[in-house]
Amino acid sequence: MHQDKAAILDQLKLIFQDTFVDSNLTFSIDTSRDDVAEWDSLSHIRLLTAIEASFDVQFDLEEIVNMTTVATIVDLLYEKLN
Amino acid sequence: MHDLPWLLKSADDFNERCARLLNHASPGAEARLLANYALSINQSNRLYQTIQQSGPEKRAALSRNLIPFRLGIVGNATMDLMIPSMVVAALRNGIDLEVIAADFGQAAQEAFDPASKLNQSNLDAVLLALDYRAYSFPVNEPGYSGKNNTVLDAFKYLQQIRESFALNGKMICIVQTLACPPYDLSGNLDAQLDGLLRKSVNAFNSILTENIKKSADVLFDVAALANVVGTHQWFDERQWYMSRVPMANRYIPLYADYLAKLLAAIRGKSKKCLVLDLDNTLWGGVIGDDGLEGIQIGQGHPVGESFLAIQQWAKSLKALGVILAVCSKNDKAVALEAFQKHPGMLLKESDFAVFMANWEDKASNVRKIAEILNIGMDAMVFVDDNPAEREIIRIMIPEISVPELPKDPSQFLRVLCAARYFEKIDFTADDAQRNAQYADNARRQAMLQKAPGLTDYLISLEMKIHFAPFNETGRKRIVQLINKTNQFNLTTRRYTEADVLGFEKSDRYLTLQVHLQDKFGDNGMISVVICKNANDDYWEIDTWLMSCRVIKRRVEDAICDELVAIARSNGIEKLRGYYRPTEKNKLVKNHYQQLGFELISSNDLEDIWEIKTEHYQPKHPPIAIQT
Numbered sequence: 112m113h114q115d116k117a118a119i120l121d122q123l124k125l126i127f128q129d130t131f132v133d134s135n136l137t138f139s140i141d142t143s144r145d146d147v148a149e150w151d152s153l154s155h156i157r158l159l160t161a162i163e164a165s166f167d168v169q170f171d172l173e174e175i176v177n178m179t180t181v182a183t184i185v186d187l188l189y190e191k192l193n
Numbered sequence: 194m195h196d197l198p199w200l201l202k203s204a205d206d207f208n209e210r211c212a213r214l215l216n217h218a219s220p221g222a223e224a225r226l227l228a229n230y231a232l233s234i235n236q237s238n239r240l241y242q243t244i245q246q247s248g249p250e251k252r253a254a255l256s257r258n259l260i261p262f263r264l265g266i267v268g269n270a271t272m273d274l275m276i277p278s279m280v281v282a283a284l285r286n287g288i289d290l291e292v293i294a295a296d297f298g299q300a301a302q303e304a305f306d307p308a309s310k311l312n313q314s315n316l317d318a319v320l321l322a323l324d325y326r327a328y329s330f331p332v333n334e335p336g337y338s339g340k341n342n343t344v345l346d347a348f349k350y351l352q353q354i355r356e357s358f359a360l361n362g363k364m365i366c367i368v369q370t371l372a373c374p375p376y377d378l379s380g381n382l383d384a385q386l387d388g389l390l391r392k393s394v395n396a397f398n399s400i401l402t403e404n405i406k407k408s409a410d411v412l413f414d415v416a417a418l419a420n421v422v423g424t425h426q427w428f429d430e431r432q433w434y435m436s437r438v439p440m441a442n443r444y445i446p447l448y449a450d451y452l453a454k455l456l457a458a459i460r461g462k463s464k465k466c467l468v469l470d471l472d473n474t475l476w477g478g479v480i481g482d483d484g485l486e487g488i489q490i491g492q493g494h495p496v497g498e499s500f501l502a503i504q505q506w507a508k509s510l511k512a513l514g515v516i517l518a519v520c521s522k523n524d525k526a527v528a529l530e531a532f533q534k535h536p537g538m539l540l541k542e543s544d545f546a547v548f549m550a551n552w553e554d555k556a557s558n559v560r561k562i563a564e565i566l567n568i569g570m571d572a573m574v575f576v577d578d579n580p581a582e583r584e585i586i587r588i589m590i591p592e593i594s595v596p597e598l599p600k601d602p603s604q605f606l607r608v609l610c611a612a613r614y615f616e617k618i619d620f621t622a623d624d625a626q627r628n629a630q631y632a633d634n635a636r637r638q639a640m641l642q643k644a645p646g647l648t649d650y651l652i653s654l655e656m657k658i659h660f661a662p663f664n665e666t667g668r669k670r671i672v673q674l675i676n677k678t679n680q681f682n683l684t685t686r687r688y689t690e691a692d693v694l695g696f697e698k699s700d701r702y703l704t705l706q707v708h709l710q711d712k713f714g715d716n717g718m719i720s721v722v723i724c725k726n727a728n729d730d731y732w733e734i735d736t737w738l739m740s741c742r743v744i745k746r747r748v749e750d751a752i753c754d755e756l757v758a759i760a761r762s763n764g765i766e767k768l769r770g771y772y773r774p775t776e777k778n779k780l781v782k783n784h785y786q787q788l789g790f791e792l793i794s795s796n797d798l799e800d801i802w803e804i805k806t807e808h809y810q811p812k813h814p815p816i817a818i819q820t
Contacts, residue, residue, distance in 0.1 A: 160442040
């Protein structure tokens with residue numbers, strides 16, 4: 112599946128909104144874990160599960176550990192999908 | 194099965210409906226509708242958060258018509274992720290679940306300390322969410338020859354926790370069997386050699402499954418669940434290493450649903466009746482079009498064998514105590530021909546308590562079936578291959594369970610079984626007899642039409658009643674009745690097996706289990722009474738419930754006569770009866786009045802009635818007492 116980074120970002124936004132019930136969620140390519148109060152270790156697992164299901168990919172343990180910004184996630188997904 | 198395929202996929206507007214839930218005209222009904230979709234863990238979380246944000250008034254509205262259950266959780270892993278899914282799954286199964294979770298890894302501490310959070314929280318049960326990592330099995334030490342039997346040691350450790358919670362917290366434990374992780378050391382040797390994990394886990398599960406029958410605790414067979422899923426899927430190393438999540442996140446909705454069904458079974462809310470379509474559900478093809486020779490059912494034909502498996506499933510459920518009914522759009526004679534003449538059929542007409550085949554709409558037929566059987570529609574499951582029929586039933590009768598079915602009939606059975614509608618925590622003689630009892634009842638109803646008057650009818654039944662205090666043989670059926678009786682139930686108090694055992698052993702309680710026979714057959718245990726000796730002056734009737742099958746037969750008159758006689762012989766001067774109104778028990782609002790009691794106080798919550806035993810006039814209904 113060939114997807115450009117903009118499309119990935121759009122799809123990711125929906126997943127973030129779904130995972131973090133906060134409707135005032137600020138989301139952009141610059142968003143990091145520190146910017147989202149709800150993004151703790153447990154919601155990280157929920158986020159991971161939702162991203163893997165939605166994009167049909169699987170992340171390595173190390174990739175999961177390093178997934179602390181939206182930019183990192185987009186780059187990872189772009190690699191896996193192309 | 195992680196996506197709960199028997200449930201409808203959630204609507205696109207799920208998020209919006211959650212946002213509007215608390216302002217909905219009927220938030221309780223809407224919440225149940227939302228919970229009935231196959232929700233992902235994020236969706237469950239959203240619904241859960243919405244419910245948690247409601248104030249006390251909305252909370253009451255949301256949990257009306259639900260049965261409360263207070264569940265504690267101890268575990269050796271992170272359980273927090275599961276709680277939203279558990280609450281939503283409980284809602285889906287008619288339970289208002291409150292979860293009190295202990296801190297991580299505190300199972301022993303919570304159990305052994307009488308002042309612990311869980312022991313002080315007045316819980317109905319505690320879930321011991323312990324997996325293989327919670328026990329001290331040797332981790333793959335081949336030829337382990339330590340002086341202790343480590344499996345027995347592990348089991349003893351579990352026993353201590355169970356006994357402590359029972360003693361200190363007065364609650365039952367929900368105990369998990371162990372899933373075995375997919376790390377076999379050698380291969381086939383792993384199940385055979387002491388010191389290898391698979392052998393230990395198999396032995397542990399075996400001991401637990403045998404032992405738990407002798408207790409009030411309840412088994413949660415996680416090993417079986419992981420088996421069905423496949424342990425390569427069930428265990429997710431990344432999530433365990435990251436955050437001590439015990440099973441892959443994607444299986445949490447399934448785990449939660451099975452736990453909720455177990456809680457519902459403890460509360461007597463499992464489904465009781467299976468309503469089956471015929472064409473393309475119990476056989477391949479449409480009998481009206483294809484004729485007897487054209488339908489596919491029986492051994493030797495692939496499609497026929499798929500449907501035979503469904504018939505076998507239904508027949509086995511009947512033996513388990515589930516009532517079977519047919520609801521088909523067909524000419525009745527044409528439909529019956531298959532049962533009477535087709536050699537490939539397994540089910541017979543006599544397997545069904547009700548057989549509805551006509552051209553009316555199915556919703557009306559289903560309602561009629563519920564009426565004849567005198568059961569709630571929330572106790573029924575409707576199985577039909579036709580998505581349009583399923584949709585109409587879902588809209589017209591939201592309380593009934595309607596599983597989605599895949600297109601391929603060879604896959605029906607695995608989905609229907611995965612849906613686990615007929616979960617049970619025990620199996621009693623009454624269960625085995627249930628279909629016979631419903632058939633007997635149908636015959637009694639027929640007799641009622643012929644008898645000239647009610648008294649003559651009652652006499653003609655030749656009823657025999659038997660009274661006994663609570664005992665071991667009756668205990669499980671007593672617990673069943675206490676938890677599932679809604680209509681003829683004066684106070685609707687729900688008790689677990691541990692509570693019932695307490696009443697049995699206490700000399701401050703007078704207990705009665707009542708059995709009824711008549712000339713058509715044995716009705717089994719049909720009523721339960723619990724009286725508390727308040728102060729040697731009067732007895733409080735804490736619980737008085739009766740099966741709907743024997744309403745309007747003056748059985749309550751016979752029970753009251755017996756109760757007063759026992760009270761008098763114990764020198765008790767007064768009996769106090771209580772009526773606590775619910776949605777379902779309006780039937781018994783005037784129960785005590787009809788027995789001759791006087792109303793001494795009344796408010797929204799409770800009516801209190803009293804009678805002096807010396808003033809009581811025995812009713813002497815036409816029921817012989819069997820000693």
